[in-house]
Amino acid sequence: MEQKKLDLNSIIGFILIFGILIWIMYQNQPSEKEIAADKAKKELVQKQQAEAQKAKAATATIVQDSTAADSTKLSALKASLGNFAYSATLPSAKENFTTIENNLLKIIVANKGGFITEVVLKNQERFQKGSKDLVSLIKNKNSELNISLLTQDNRTLASKDLYFQPTLTKAGENQILTLRLNASANEFLEYKYVLKPNNYMLDFDIHSQGLSKVLNTSKPLDLEWTMKTIRNEKSISYENRYTDIRFEYEDGKDDYTGQGKDKEENPEKVSFVAFKQHFYSSILLTKTPFEKAKLYSNDLVANEQTDTLHTKQFRANMPLAFRNGEVNYEMNWYFGPTDYATLNAYDRGLDKIIPLGWGIFGWINKFIFIPLFGFLSSFIAYGIAIIIFTIIIKIAMSPITYKSFLSQAKMKVLRPEINEIGEKFSKDPMKKQQETMKLYTKAGVNPMAGCIPALIQIPFMYASFQFFPSAFELRQKSFLWADDLSSFDQIAKLPFNIPLYGAHVSLFPILAAIAIFFYMKMTSGDQQMAAPQQEGMPDMGKIMKIMIYVSPVMMLIFFNSYGAGLSLYNFISNLITIGIMLVIKNYIIDPDKIHAQIQENKTKEPKKQGRFQQKLQQMMEEAEAQKAAQKKKK
Template sequence: MEEKKTDWKSMLGFALILGIVGFMLIRNQEENRVVEQSTEGTEVADEILSPVISVKEALSNTPVASQGEVLIFSNKLVAFKINTRGALINEALLKSFKTYDSLPVYLVKGGDHQFDLEFMTKDGRKVHTKDMIFTPTTSQNADNQVLSLKTDLGNGGFIEFRYELQPDDYMMDFNIRSQGLAQAANTSEEVALNWELQGYRRSKGMDNENRYTEVKFEYDGGSDDYTGQGENAEEEAEKITYIAYKQHFFSSILLTDTPFKSGLIESFNNFSANGEQDVLTKKFTSKVLLDYNGGELAYNMDWYFGPTDYDILEGYDRNLDEVVDLGWGIFGFVNEWAIRPLFSFLTDPIKGLGIPYGIAIILLTVCVRLVLSPVLYKSYLTQAKMKILKPEINKISEKYKDNAVKKQQETMKIQNEAGASPLSGCLPALLQMPVFFALFKFFPTAFELRQKSFLWADDLSSYDEVFSLPYKIPFYGDHVSLFPILASISIFFYMKMTTGQNMQAAQQPGMPNMKFIMYLSPVFMLVFFNNYASGLSLYYFVSNLITIGIMLVIKYVIIDKDKVLAKIEKAKAKPKKKKGRFASKMSQIMEQAQVQQEEKKKIK
């Protein structure tokens, strides 16, 4: 079961379509001495200089001066630095990736990460594991590296944080357990687990990156939710099974086999709160409650530090694919079962064709249009016929210019005789909307497009800047992207072709001004897509070109103008058939409206 809230910014983006990190991460101020031990991929100090403090010492009035020692714990994909103070991850470096300006990708760096257990002692005092020194030991479990850190509770008691890392995996086993904790802790009070992380800019387009930076979490046996994009966003949930701090293309995810009893999950939008800075995206905090089990702590967990890649996350079979925002409802269904498999086939060099990503987007567009062409053919045919009927409709408008109801009746009649009823083209157009919105969600979240170039675009997951501006234009930005310009031009010509025949009718009372919409939609595309993923603008540009091409073929090759007009004349010459019940009712309603209109004129 999946629960989704309305994402108003995405809905606004949908509405607009329808109308148509450069920062070096903070480094530690103090040099931590890295100590070594001869274990494959793991280095641990032979001698711990910092004192090991007990619970009683932690609660004493003596301040804790030690900053702990740093332990290096790594595999082929991720390099961790874990501090003996608090058994805290100080660094998490992804070895295979770079930021947009070629800096290393750190998901954790320096003081931007906090992880702490908070519990009460029997005498009512609060203890934090972040203030305590842990003693490390290492071992090897088959091919896996194991790092155990224990803090002394006195009398043989301890709290243990245990990390186990496989040779080639972003997921790390993480367990918390205790022994003898019941002697010191008030087990009638729950243990609070506090987890904090600061998000940093890693992509060229910070607007776009921040739009897809948020907290996702799973709760209550499989439901999932998110905090949203507000400046301050928070959610409460029970039986939480994972919390994902998603920073667009990279995520830090804490999973647990034993659900957390309840929790408060928050995000603070630094970028929204201070638009002048271009370094910080969002800060995430979670406070979840743990239960004692027989007076002790026993939680088997996992920690994922890696790319927000749908294929990788889906492979863990833990519902982590929901972290990738493919859209809700039918939009997500279309992405999961149609768009993603097709795009993977086109781009995968091993299991597919291995086509370059820019060409793959073009081929994907062609495939989508071919699949939809039987559905859309009727709509395109109707639009072409409406263009042919424009002179006839203009004659009717002139003849009945003082009688709007009669004009509408005659217009509908001639459209039906030509087989060009506007209503016949509406349903096919609506049927393509799930695909339309699915692709709107797919391109900005497709990890495969990250830092993939095509023509002048150096990154299809970000904007394709052709030149920068000396100032920032509200809503537009401080640069000019070329693909949105091309998409805007193509959508203008498309709308000119499809709305030109409706201009006259559009001026009737209560009808939208089609000419205004024809000019407004390209402007929306130009402005709001200037900071979006260039892959998305490339898709719309190619899609519009294909649509224009199809309509030109229908107009000049498939449809015979003389036959359409002859059909109308033949229908006029035939004796009138008895109207059906629905047609008779509609005619009656329109006649009544005409009478009421004439009476109003007499009163005036």
Template sequence: MEEKKLDTNSLIGFLLIGAILLYMLWQNQPTPEQLAAKEAQQEQIDKNAEADLGTEAIDSNQNIALAQQKSQIGDFAYSLELPSAKDDFTTFENDLLALKINNKGGAISEVKLKTFVNYDSIPVFLVKEGTARFNLNFSTADNRTLNTSDLYFEPSYSTNGNNTVLSMKLKVSEDQYLEYIYTLKPNDHMLGFSVRSQGLSGTFNSNQAANFEWDLKALRQDQSITFENRYTRLSYEYDGDKTSKLSQAGEDEEDLENVSWISYRQHFFSSILVPDSPLKKARISSFDLVDDETIDTVYTKRYNTKFPINYAAGELAYDMNFYFGPTYNKVLEKYNKNLEGSIPFGWGIFGWINKAVFSPLYAWLSSFLSYGIAIIVMTIMVKILLSFVQYKQFLSQAKMKILKPELDAIRQKHKKDKMKAQQETLALQNKAGASPISGCLPGLLQIPVFYSLFMFFPIAFELRQKPFLWVEDLSSYDTIAELPFNIPFYGDHISLFPILASIAIFFYMRMTTGQNMANQPVQEGMPDMAKMMKYMIYFSPLLMLFFFNNYASGLSLYYFVSNLISIGIMLVIKNYIIDEEKVLAKINVSKAKPKKQNRFQKKMAEIMEQAEKQKAAQERRKK
């Protein structure tokens, strides 16, 4: 085997390469002076983060990103060389709002409501870093498309009377720029916002409208994510005074015209876009972000709005406002923009009753009573007002009870002729003035009140975080016990007020439904009906128990008190007002008088008479 020898030329080559590498490393290492300068520069950058925005520096890593953007945006490269062109924020606040505006994009990156906290005693943020996108998209004369969210603005403050004004400028040069102007009044939830451009008519492609986009993920604020998400919704006003909304669940979108405002409602708080002049066109969308209500969810909905802004003489000029504050009609009404129309008072007559009656009534009561006592007092007032309805119902029940033996005799007499039995039954009820319909109609009058109050309590901002007895927050559920597991449709806790309300409903239904069934005459198929009604006596309170366990305790308190009062009114009417002997005497007098039939009764009699003739004809044909 031949012995391997070291190749002298190879050895020399490796040594030369190694020497070159060592020289390059030594040549490129920072000198002590450079290291000191770098440390000083870093210290200066850290200090400038808290200093005036006009003197802030750009760190070395960001220089690379800025250089890349500079090569892409051409005429707008000047904005990348501004001393404030870095990822920093400009603060902006008054007594009610604390805002942060990101220099990058000139956009609102944080909105904190100073006077409110959420269910976890943390300040309410309607916008936080990463939850909102605020962008103006436009085309340039050389067919490039730019997004302001990618570009850097230079901030500057000024005042206009008592108002604070923040200007964010995206500059091409000192006298050519795109400007966002934010105006904040003292002690106000409304933020003025204007888009302006100067000297850019030759830069914009004015044949294509600029497009404004506002995207927001709604942060959770309430204890019950189920309850909050049900009342978190996008609503809007269009064509002057018409209001509408997107779907509460799932995903929904719509193209709008002539839009006065767009509300991103987050139950008790709202972010509302209010343009100075109606938007000619807009596209809105909503997406439900709650996949599983049993886990700790951070967000409820995602909202998006896009609309075009047209050029005037080649420049941009558009004014709008943003409302950031409580979804409270007392606050919203002062802007005279019908913003309170974003509150779900209910449709039609239900909304009218809430806005005209219950909302001002409760506001007045709660001005001198505790919020829980105000609910009880308002409930008593409503029940007293509707007590005549219960009187009519019980009077009808008393008449049916007295007539029951005669009605049973009629059905026994005409066992084989149901049509004849029905005719005589109606005739007797008509003479006695004891039609079952007369007992139902007064009950229908309670439905608008019942539904209006059902809509009112969940959206009553006055109840938010107000305690009563063992309840910490009347706008949320009360908890007397935490469960180590989650029950579907019920939750992982036990609330006491829904239990009390369910018990009261059970006894109320047992008194009313049971009595109604006992007063009904015996007829075929009746046992099945009685069994179904008996099940309803138990099913309705159980449904109440499950449905309201995650609802506002103020609503459960109302139902509890309301049914207790109804039971009391029933007992008073039954035992002290309605005298069955007097009722019987009136029935006998009414039966003795010739009874004139109304149009409906005549029509029913004709129909039944015609049906009897047809039945008789069919029997003759069979024979």
């Protein structure tokens, strides 16, 4: 076979192909930047691989150390908490919160301690209406609930420092939050909250299971509830005046701790404890009364002129008794308005926390003022409702007012004859008294008739002083220049503070003071004319002259920081009284007719004296007899 040889064309072809390959390799070689980047990338990968190996080794060491540390920590925890250390090993043993809410309340409960850490009233705003700052009764750790747990080996544990396991479920529209402080899977202390729709009150049960093996059951558990009440109203002094602890005890009795520093009460058989603020309250109720309670209140407002966050410090300690080795209390929480209608609707005696007055004063408020004002305010503006309410009350009292003025008119007619008796028996005061009483009897005039109507009106006046400051419905309701009828109607801010008066000027108290001045100015003359000066008695004329100026000043001072609703009531009340008095004096009572009637009465057989007159006559006769006997001895 013939051997092939390379020809010239083949050699040239190989050279061209080789040249092309060299050119392609040259064009595609990396730049210096690309070479440096590739080098850095390789170094980074090598570094990451080295760190991964190092981390893997370190993790193994940490796991070993952690296991040993956890074992040591758990041993220490068991040593301090006993069987309750089990709760610290659960996933819930961390700072976490559960929220339950309805259309009225938003409530937040903490795992740690199992108690409520925040309560927001969704439809209630703080004192600056429109600010969208809602009323919060509990927030920023101002309240705690704690149970002191005495273990079998005499250790005392605080439930507020231990972690509860939460479980949130629903039953229809009700939200049920159960929190368990576990000693083991079957031994626990349980808090159960049940929130219903459209309700300010929620169920709250405390129940234990199997803790007779863990706790010392020979003594009751100590339940402690504390709170710093948060300021929610414009006037600090006004709100603080109506903030206190109220409670029900011994099957229906009620009382309160009072104002000031370090106030304490120790009632027994307590069925509810209310941390009452002016217009909002936090109340703990129990179906099984606490055997006793220790209630403590302290005033936190050192200076009413400063912007204070908290008003009172409250504390309540109640024992939780063991029954058959377990604790089982069915209770309730109320967080809501201090409103009579709302509280009364629960039929648990909660309306007692509203200071409506005792005895007849409370009856007037409950059965007259509250129903009447509630009816009027249901269809007209609150300011107008106060005016109409006042008119109705004053018209209803007008017959009593008429009796009082009629008595004054009769005494005024008899004034000349009384003066004659005074001059005739100026040296014999006892005889003067006897002759004056005979004149009253003969003329058919009762000197006490003018006092009795005034006494009848006093309960209504006092009831109004209790009703208006407690009327929740006036809160943040405006009228004329007053933006809130439940607080003072400031028209000017003073650059300084006047003791007792304040650092602002309220207009309604000024108007009420002016009305009182003119009323007393108009009536003082008649009263002085009607009331004869008695021997040894103070000069009523001078007293009345002083009161004409003192009463308006007192109104200005004490009512400047009171609610505008009460000042408006007093202003309208005095205006109406002045009007009624003018009508009675000018169009109803005729002095000439009264004089003629008295003269006619003198010709008739004297009417039988009343008990008071008989008693007074008897006392004077006995005094006269003693005086005569003393003269004979001399």
